[in-house]
Amino acid sequence: MTLTxxxxxxxxxTKAVIMDDKAVKSSALIKSKSNPEASARQAMAEAMEKAGVTESELSNVIGTGYGREKIPFVTDVKSEISCHARGAKWLLPSIKTIIDIGGQDCKIIRIDDQGEVVRFVTNDKCASGTGRFLEVMAKALYMDISELGDLNRKSNSPVTLTSTCTVWAQADIVKFIHSGIPVEDIGAGINLAMAKRVSTLVNSVQPEKEVCMTGGVAKNRGVTSLMEKLLGFRLKPIRRADPQLVGAIGAALFGRNR
Amino acid sequence: MxxxxxxxxxxxxxxxxxxxxxxxxxxxxxxxxxxxxxxxxxxxxxxxxxxxxxxxxxxxxxxxxxxxxxxxxxxxxxxxxxxxxxxxxxxPEVKMLVDIGGQDAKVIRLDEEGEVARYIYNDKCASGTGRFLEVMAEALEIPLDQMGEIGEQSTETIRISNQCVIFAESEVISLVNEGRKTTDIVKALHVAMANRVASLARSIGLDDIVAMSGGVAKNRGVFDALSEGLALPLHHLDKVDPxxxxxxxxxxxxxxxxxxxxx
Known part of the structure; x- marks a missing residue:
C-alpha cells in the first residue's frame, strides 16, 4: 500500500489530502496564513493526524497552488491546472471541462479523453468572477460566504448590479441595504452577477460536456444553478469529495508511481 | 452678466x-x-x-x-x-486632457478650435480612478490628501503587480506585513495608478500638450508619475482648482x- x-x-x-492506492484516506482544509509554509505544515499535520500516519510513511508529497514554490517539504510541485484536471478526471471519468473558482482566480480547463489538458483560460487579473468577489459581497451584507448560496431560493426579485467591478458592486450593495431592499434579493443579485461573469469565461473556451465545477464556489447552490441556466446545460456534481479538495487530490494522484 | x-x-x-x-x-x-x-x-x-x-x-x-x-x-x-x-x-494651447475623478477617468483629445476630437472613458473598473487611491489610503491608514507628499519621501522602488483595486489592496497589506516603508508603497501606488491612466491615454493616441484635471491632479506623486509614464511634460491647469x-x-x-x- 502506497501512501501519497x-x-x-x-x-x-490551504488543503491537504492523504491517499492510498484506492481512495482518499483523510483531508484537511484551513484558512491560509500569511506564510505559505506555515499553512502547508498545519494542513498536512491535520490530515496526517486524521489518517493516523506519519510523514515518513508518505512515499511522495506533491505541492500545488499559488504558494507551491514556498513549501520546503514536498517531493515535487505541479501546476494548479494539471492538478485540477487530474483530480477531476479521477473523480468523474467522463469530465471534459472543469470550472475552477479559487479565492483569487477563475480557471476554465478543457481536457481530452486521456485527461490531458487541451486548453485553458484564467482570470487572475480582476477580482470579479473569483471567490474574492463573493467574499467582499458577503462581508458587505454582514454574512458568512457560506450563507449566500441559499438566498436565491428565498428571493423573488434579485437586484441587478450595474457594474462588474467588485469595488463598484460593493458600493451598490451598501446603497441597496440603505434603501431597505431585502437581503435575499441582494444576495441573489450577487450570485447572478457572479454566475454571469463566470459563464462568459466558460463560453470563451467552447465547453464540452461533461462539465464540472471545483473550488469553494461549487458549494454555492445559488451560483451553480444560475450557471446551469445561463450555460444551458447541467453541471456534473462531484459527490465523492469536497469540490474544494480537487486540486489537492490531483496533486496526491501525481505522487503515485513515482 | x-x-x-x-x-x-x-x-x-x-x-x-x-x-x-x-x-x-x-x-x-x-x-x-x-x-x-x-x-x-x-x-x-x-x-x-x-x-x-x-x-x-x-x-x-x-x-x-x-x-x-x-x-x-x-x-x-x-x-x-x-x-x-x-x-x-x-x-489655450491644450491638445489633450486627462481628468481623474472619484469614480472615473477620462482622456479627451481636442482639435485646434478646442472641440472634442476623441475621448475615452473608464467608469467600469475602479482601477485608475480616484477610488483606487482612496482604498489604498484607508489600507495604509494615511490621509488621502497627504499621499503626494508621503510618496515624495520614497527611497526604494517597489512594483505593485496587481491592477485590480481588490487585489492591489491585498498586495499593499502584504507589503506592510513584510515591513516595507509606507513612503515606498505610496510611491509604487502612484506609479501603478499613472501607468493605468497612461495606457488609457495611449489607446486614443497621444498629442503633445497634455493637461490634467480632477481631484487626483492635486496629488503631485500621480501628476509626476503620469508625466513620466506618458514621457511628456504634463501641464497644470493653474488658473483654478483642477x-x-x-x-x-x-x-x-x-x-x-x-x-x-x-x-
Missing amino acids: AGCDVGSLT | IVAGCDVGSLTAKVVILEEEKILGSSVIRGGIKPDQSAEDALEIAVESAGIRRDRIDYAVGTGYGKDLIGFVAETESEIVCHAKGAKWNL QLNGALGAALIAAGKSGLSIR
Missing part, C-alpha cells in the same frame, strides 16, 4:  | 460663478446621497464666496453624473464637453448662451 499526499496552498485556503 | 456652472460628480459637487469670464466665486463640497441637495449646497457656498445674491445669476448649466437632478440649471451638457471647454480656457474644471466648463457654456435667457 497532495498539498494545495491557495490564496485564501 | 453673471453665470454659473454646476458639476455634480459621484463623490463631490462643484459650482463656479463667472462674470465676464472672471471667476467670482466657487465651491467644492463632498456630496451626500441626494445629488439635488448637494448641488443646492454647493451653489449656496459659491454664491456666498462670490459675495452676490443668488438671483443675480442670469444663466446656469449643469454637468456630471447627477446633472439631471440639479434644480437650478437651465440646461445640461456632457462632462466631456465641459471638461474640454474648461481646459481650453485655462490653457477639481473645478468641469464646473468651469459648464459656466463658460452658460456664458456663451446667457444672452438667450435675458431676451
Whole structure:
C-alpha cells in the first residue's frame, strides 16, 4: 500500500489530502496564513493526524497552488491546472471541462479523453468572477460566504448590479441595504452577477460536456444553478469529495508511481 | 452678466460663478446621497464666496453624473464637453486632457478650435480612478490628501503587480506585513495608478500638450508619475482648482448662451 499526499496552498485556503492506492484516506482544509509554509505544515499535520500516519510513511508529497514554490517539504510541485484536471478526471471519468473558482482566480480547463489538458483560460487579473468577489459581497451584507448560496431560493426579485467591478458592486450593495431592499434579493443579485461573469469565461473556451465545477464556489447552490441556466446545460456534481479538495487530490494522484 | 456652472460628480459637487469670464466665486463640497441637495449646497457656498445674491445669476448649466437632478440649471451638457471647454480656457494651447475623478477617468483629445476630437472613458473598473487611491489610503491608514507628499519621501522602488483595486489592496497589506516603508508603497501606488491612466491615454493616441484635471491632479506623486509614464511634460491647469474644471466648463457654456435667457 502506497501512501501519497497532495498539498494545495491557495490564496485564501490551504488543503491537504492523504491517499492510498484506492481512495482518499483523510483531508484537511484551513484558512491560509500569511506564510505559505506555515499553512502547508498545519494542513498536512491535520490530515496526517486524521489518517493516523506519519510523514515518513508518505512515499511522495506533491505541492500545488499559488504558494507551491514556498513549501520546503514536498517531493515535487505541479501546476494548479494539471492538478485540477487530474483530480477531476479521477473523480468523474467522463469530465471534459472543469470550472475552477479559487479565492483569487477563475480557471476554465478543457481536457481530452486521456485527461490531458487541451486548453485553458484564467482570470487572475480582476477580482470579479473569483471567490474574492463573493467574499467582499458577503462581508458587505454582514454574512458568512457560506450563507449566500441559499438566498436565491428565498428571493423573488434579485437586484441587478450595474457594474462588474467588485469595488463598484460593493458600493451598490451598501446603497441597496440603505434603501431597505431585502437581503435575499441582494444576495441573489450577487450570485447572478457572479454566475454571469463566470459563464462568459466558460463560453470563451467552447465547453464540452461533461462539465464540472471545483473550488469553494461549487458549494454555492445559488451560483451553480444560475450557471446551469445561463450555460444551458447541467453541471456534473462531484459527490465523492469536497469540490474544494480537487486540486489537492490531483496533486496526491501525481505522487503515485513515482 | 453673471453665470454659473454646476458639476455634480459621484463623490463631490462643484459650482463656479463667472462674470465676464472672471471667476467670482466657487465651491467644492463632498456630496451626500441626494445629488439635488448637494448641488443646492454647493451653489449656496459659491454664491456666498462670490459675495452676490443668488438671483443675480442670469444663466446656469449643469454637468456630471447627477446633472439631471440639479434644480437650478437651465440646461445640461456632457462632462466631456465641459471638461474640454474648461481646459481650453485655462490653457489655450491644450491638445489633450486627462481628468481623474472619484469614480472615473477620462482622456479627451481636442482639435485646434478646442472641440472634442476623441475621448475615452473608464467608469467600469475602479482601477485608475480616484477610488483606487482612496482604498489604498484607508489600507495604509494615511490621509488621502497627504499621499503626494508621503510618496515624495520614497527611497526604494517597489512594483505593485496587481491592477485590480481588490487585489492591489491585498498586495499593499502584504507589503506592510513584510515591513516595507509606507513612503515606498505610496510611491509604487502612484506609479501603478499613472501607468493605468497612461495606457488609457495611449489607446486614443497621444498629442503633445497634455493637461490634467480632477481631484487626483492635486496629488503631485500621480501628476509626476503620469508625466513620466506618458514621457511628456504634463501641464497644470493653474488658473483654478483642477477639481473645478468641469464646473468651469459648464459656466463658460452658460456664458456663451446667457444672452438667450435675458431676451
